[in-house]
Amino acid sequence: MKRFHIHIAVDDLDANIHFYIGLFQSEPTVRHADYAKWMLDDPRINFAISQRGGKAGLDHLGIQVESAAELAAVQQALTAAALPVVEQKQAACCYAESDKYWSVDPQGIAWEAFHSLHSIPVFGADGVVTPEPAGSCCGPKSACSPQ
Template sequence: MNRFHVHLNVADLPASLRFYTELFAAEPSVLKPDYAKWMLEDPRINFAISATGRTPGIDHLGLQVDSAEELAALGPRLDAAGGSVVPEGAAVCCYARSDKLWTEDPQGTRWESFHTFGDATSYHGAGAACASDGAGCTPDPAAMKPAPAQAAGASCCAPRSGCC
C-alpha cells in the first residue's frame, strides 16, 4: 500500500518537534539530532522534518511503497506524467536505505517515490552525488540525466544502480 510522504525543512527542530508531536498526538518513530519522522496511520503519511540548513518549507513530496515491484509500477505513471524520471538506486538518505525514483511537477516541486529496505547510520551517504547541496538528499531532477531507457523514449520503470 502506498503512503503519502511530506518532508519539510525546519529552522528550529526542537520547536517543530513539539508542534508536530502535539498535532499528531504521537512521538516521532525516528528521532535524530537533525531529523524526525512520524509514520502515521491516520492519515496514512510518512511525515519528516529536518534541520540541515536548507531554506525552511517543503523540501519534497512523495509516495512510499512497500516493495520493489510497487516502485517499478510507479515508474510508468511518473513517466506518463511528463517529467524526467531519475532513478536513484540504493540511496542512503534520512537515516534509511532506499531505491528511489525522482521527478518534478510543473511547478518545480520535487517528488520522491521510494521503497525503503533498511536503516542507515547517517542522514545521507558519504559522497552523496545526488545531493543538490550536500545538506540533503533530494537531487534536482531537472539537472540530472534521465535513465538511459527514458532518454531513448522508453518508460523508466525500475531503479538502476547508482545515481546520476
C-alpha cells in the same frame, strides 16, 4: 500499500517536534539530533522534518511504497505521463537506504517515489535529485537534501 510522504526543512527542530507531537498526538517514530519522522496510519503518511542548514519550508513530496514491484509501477506511471524521471538506487539519506525515482511537477516541486530497504546509522549524503523539466536539454540537478 502506498504512504504519502512530506518532508519539511525547519529552522528549530525542537520547537517543530513539540508542535507536531501536539498536532499528531504521537511521538516521532524516528528521532535524531537533526531529523524526526512520524509514520502515521491516520492519515497514512510519512511525515519528516529536518534541520540540515537548508532553506526552511517544503523540501519535497513523495510516495513511499512497500515493494520493488510497487516502486516500478509508480515509475511507469511517471514515465507514461511524460514526466521527467531520474533513478537513484541504494540512496543513503534520512537514516535509511532506499531505491528511488525522482520527478518534478510543473511548479518545480520535487517528488520522490521510494522503497526503503533498511535503516542506516547516519543521515547519509544522498539527497533530492531534481530532474530538469520536460523538454529541457540538460541532465538532472543534484542537491544534498533530506527525505
